[in-house]
Amino acid sequence: QVQLVESGGGLVQAGESLTLACTASGRTFAFGRYATGWFRQAPGKERQSVVVISWTSGTTYYVDSVKGRFTISRNNAKNTVYLQMNSLKPEDTAVYYCAADRSGGSYPQDWNYWGQGTQVTVSS
Secondary structure, eight states: OOEEEEEOOEEEETTOOEEEEEEEEOTTOOGGGSEEEEEEEOTTSOOEEEEEEOTTTOOEEEOGGGTTTEEEEEEGGGTEEEEEEOSOOGGGOEEEEEEEESSOOSSGGGOOEEOOOEEEEEEO
């Protein structure tokens, strides 16, 4: 079983920055062999992928709306993945979820393990 715990959400003004962290734990869990990703879900909308990172190649895949503003990184030794969010916009307001999976994919149903979510609110 894999447990994911997010932290770092909050209320900021447009143009400001936040860094989210997601720490994984679990028996026999090899974090370095899992794809990890960040998803978000705004009120009344479906959960969508923000960025994922492949464990095999380290390749990252960002949704167009955050390219150039958000950066994913991971520290396998700490079993932690980060999401640096710069130049935040009101439309970035959502609950942000961390996800992990042996393969992952573009859609939430492709991922087996989820954190509880952390709220990010960007005021204009």
